[in-house]
Amino acid sequence: MDASDQRCTDPTVLDLWHPLVAVSEMATDNVERTLLLGFEIMYGTDRDGTRFAVRVDEPDEALPVLDRHGYLWTSLGAPPADVFTIPETAEPDRRTLNAASIKVATSAPRAIENFLDMGHFPYVHTDYLGVEPHTEVAEYRVEIENDELWARDCFFYQPMAAASAVGGQLSEYTYRVPHPYCVMLYKSSPTDPSRSDVIGLFVQAMTQDTIRAHNFLSVIDETSSDTVLRRFQQIIFSQDKPILENQFPTRLPLDPRVETPIRADRSAIVYRRWLTELGLAYAVIPAG
Amino acid sequence: MITLYDYDLSVNCYKQRLLMSLLDVDYESVPVDFFPGWEHKSEAFRKINPLGHIPVLVDGDYVLRDAHAILVYLAAKYDPSGRWYPTDDPELLGEVAQWMLFAEGTTNTASAARLHDNLGYEFDVDTLRAGAHRLFRVLDEHLWFREQEAGPDGPAWVAAAPHPTVADLAIFPDVMLSEEGGISRLDYPALRRWTDRVRRLDRFVLMPGIHPVSAERPGPGPMAAGRS
Ligand SMILES: [Fe+2]
Numbered sequence: 001m002d003a004s005d006q007r008c009t010d011p012t013v014l015d016l017w018h019p020l021v022a023v024s025e026m027a028t029d030n031v032e033r034t035l036l037l038g039f040e041i042m043y044g045t046d047r048d049g050t051r052f053a054v055r056v057d058e059p060d061e062a063l064p065v066l067d068r069h070g071y072l073w074t075s076l077g078a079p080p081a082d083v084f085t086i087p088e089t090a091e092p093d094r095r096t097l098n099a100a101s102i103k104v105a106t107s108a109p110r111a112i113e114n115f116l117d118m119g120h121f122p123y124v125h126t127d128y129l130g131v132e133p134h135t136e137v138a139e140y141r142v143e144i145e146n147d148e149l150w151a152r153d154c155f156f157y158q159p160m161a162a163a164s165a166v167g168g169q170l171s172e173y174t175y176r177v178p179h180p181y182c183v184m185l186y187k188s189s190p191t192d193p194s195r196s197d198v199i200g201l202f203v204q205a206m207t208q209d210t211i212r213a214h215n216f217l218s219v220i221d222e223t224s225s226d227t228v229l230r231r232f233q234q235i236i237f238s239q240d241k242p243i244l245e246n247q248f249p250t251r252l253p254l255d256p257r258v259e260t261p262i263r264a265d266r267s268a269i270v271y272r273r274w275l276t277e278l279g280l281a282y283a284v285i286p287a288g
Numbered sequence: 289m290i291t292l293y294d295y296d297l298s299v300n301c302y303k304q305r306l307l308m309s310l311l312d313v314d315y316e317s318v319p320v321d322f323f324p325g326w327e328h329k330s331e332a333f334r335k336i337n338p339l340g341h342i343p344v345l346v347d348g349d350y351v352l353r354d355a356h357a358i359l360v361y362l363a364a365k366y367d368p369s370g371r372w373y374p375t376d377d378p379e380l381l382g383e384v385a386q387w388m389l390f391a392e393g394t395t396n397t398a399s400a401a402r403l404h405d406n407l408g409y410e411f412d413v414d415t416l417r418a419g420a421h422r423l424f425r426v427l428d429e430h431l432w433f434r435e436q437e438a439g440p441d442g443p444a445w446v447a448a449a450p451h452p453t454v455a456d457l458a459i460f461p462d463v464m465l466s467e468e469g470g471i472s473r474l475d476y477p478a479l480r481r482w483t484d485r486v487r488r489l490d491r492f493v494l495m496p497g498i499h500p501v502s503a504e505r506p507g508p509g510p511m512a513a514g515r516s
Contacts, residue, residue: 025324100324102406105470124499212408227321234323235296238496241406241468 006038006207010282013037014077016179019202019214020053021072022098035206037076037282070098071202071214084148084178088186088198089218097226099215099233101204106244107283108181108205109252109275111213114240115183115201116175116267118156124239128232131159131168142270149177149274151267162197163232164221165190175267180280181205189220197221199233208283209250213237255287290315293336293344295322297406299399299461300355301343302495307359307457309493313366323407355395356388359454371451383447384455391458393423398462401469413470420471424463428476435478443485452489460486464498 008014018036020043026032031044033056040056041063053063053074066073068083089096104111114120118137121130134157142151154173161171174186174196181203186196200216215233253259254276256269276287290308294301294317308315320342321327329340337344337353344351345358347365352358363373374380397419403409404416427446434444445452446459464483466473473479486492487501494500 022324098324101408103408105405227319227325227327230321230325231296231319235496238297239499242497242499245467 006209008037008039008076008205008282010280011077012278012280013180013205013282015075015079016077016181017066017068017073017075017079017083018181019071019073019204022101022214023051023067023070023072024098025101026051026072034204034212035210036074037205038207039076041074043072043074069200069202069216070096071216084182086184086198086200086218088196091195091220093222094218094220095226095229096216096218097229099217099230100237101212101214102234102237102241103206103210103212104241104244105210105250106247107209107251108203108211109271109284110244110247110250111201111203111211112177112181112183113252113268113271114244115185116151116177116271117265118154118173119265120240120243121156121158124243125236128160128236128239129158130156140266142267144270144274149175149267149271151175151270161187162190162219162221163224163228164219177271177274180275180278184216191222192220195220201237205283249285251283251285253285255285258285291346292317293320293333293342293346294318295320295328295342296496298322298342299402299465299495300395302461303355303457304343304345304358304362305495306460306493307362307372307454308366309491310457310489311362311366311372312491313362356391356454356458359458360388363454371449372454374449374453380447380449380453384453387446387453387455388458390423390427391455391462394420394427394459394462397423398466398469398471401471402465403469405469417469417471420466420469424466424471424473424476424479427459427463428479431478431482435481444482445485446482452486456482456486461495461498468497 020034026045028045029047031042034041041053042056043053045051051065051067051072053065054061063074064079066083069086069089073083088094122132122135138155140151140154152174156171157168158171159168161169171187176184184198184200186198189195189197197220198218202214202216204212204214206212215237217229217233219229254272275284292304292315322342327333328342334340339353343355343358344353352361360373364375370376397416400411401413401416401420404411404413431444438444442450446455447453463479484501
């Protein structure tokens with residue numbers, strides 16, 4: 001896999017933490033390879049249990065690694081002290097797992113934007129996250145707070161909102177984008193409506209045009225097996241995949257004149273503006 | 289009751305779900321954590337199928353593995369019309385068997401390329417893609433001739449019959465999901481018309497990644513809006 005022309009030189013992206021793999025899927029005493037920002041990476045677990053990652057072209061320089069939210073994270077630049085926090089995962093009765101890491105021929109920001117968009121639910125996730133004629137996306141609030149994008153008061157009618165759902169419900173969503181390539185949503189848990197299930201998409205930008213999407217789940221559900229929880233999320237994500245792979249151009253245009261998102265898509269407008277303000281240049285088409 | 293050891297994203301499992309839906313056969317789906325759990329390779333699952341793959345069908349005491357064998361069994365047993373697996377027409381049956389073997393080829397090339405691209409299986413993907421294109425070219429030409437034979441009144445199917453057979457179902461998802469393995473179908477117009485016909489069958493069911501014919505307008509969602 002020669003991706004040298006895809007090697008990231010954008011300091012904004014190089015300095016971020018990036019997910020590489022679900023820790024639960026790492027074998028001990030085994031080295032694996034993957035691609036991150038156009039660089040070949042080797043990662044693994046030493047015999048004493050220490051995680052490591054290196055660039056294949058610079059095998060003597062250890063990369064920083066962190067074990068957070070069930071994934072191994074690394075950075076190719078000077079990263080912040082830690083990965084964003086997810087306070088909910090500390091609740092003892094919560095189940096946190098990787099639903100699947102799936103490769104997609106798209107750019108990281110396209111995957112984030114698709115995750116933020118409720119308008120496609122009835123058409124792409126028919127009978128799960130939406131159904132015709134309930135196609136309307138009501139007004140919602142989007143703002144940048146503490147260097148994160150938040151979208152609140154998102155309401156949508158869902159015939160089967162989660163693996164544990166019985167019948168349809170009007171779901172309330174809160175979206176959080178704590179990292180240019182990571183997104184989460186909070187929705188009331190069908191089994192305990194006072195608390196939220198957290199569903200995340202942590203995107204590993206392999207190149208500007210290919211990703212590995214790590215599907216994060218942290219849910220309150222005592223009854224469904226891991227298989228059933230994963231299954232629901234894998235179905236949803238696999239319905240999105242062909243949509244993502246058919247978007248053109250693959251990289252996200254940040255110039256607001258290039259694509260005109262529809263009214264309901266306020267979060268996309270704010271997301272693109274936010275990436276522009278961060279000066280992000282990898283996997284996007286920067287504004288002229 | 290029929291039990292299907294099943295994985296939603298598997299084309300070979302989908303072939304069974306599709307046929308049972310078309311035949312209106314009830315079954316219970318037992319989800320197998322194929323990815324990332326590799327449950328089909330577990331010791332427990334190897335007691336059900338020593339080869340360690342899915343699907344496996346259990347019908348009473350009868351256990352059957354291998355996707356295309358299961359299609360044959362289900363059609364022979366549960367299709368009273370005798371059309372899906374036409375045992376009383378030797379020539380047609382031979383043709384169906386021939387295209388079922390062809391489907392082994394599309395599964396082992398196009399669908400294997402999809403496993404490489406989606407799930408990171410370590411296959412020689414260029415060889416798989418080239419193999420898939422060779423088979424798609426043959427099938428596209430075959431279907432074009434079938435369309436000429438069938439004429440304007442009869443829809444054309446893989447085998448020379450006015451109705452689809454298990455051969456259509458054995459090949460369909462390998463073709464329909466080929467783009468997930470980096471295999472474009474732009475050059476195969478007859479193949480695209482045929483996949484549309486399959487998707488319009490009564491009681492057709494979807495699998496993740498396969499959308500209804502009607503939904504294939506230039507993509508739902510905001511990104512389809514005004515591109516310049
Ligand atoms: Fe979606």
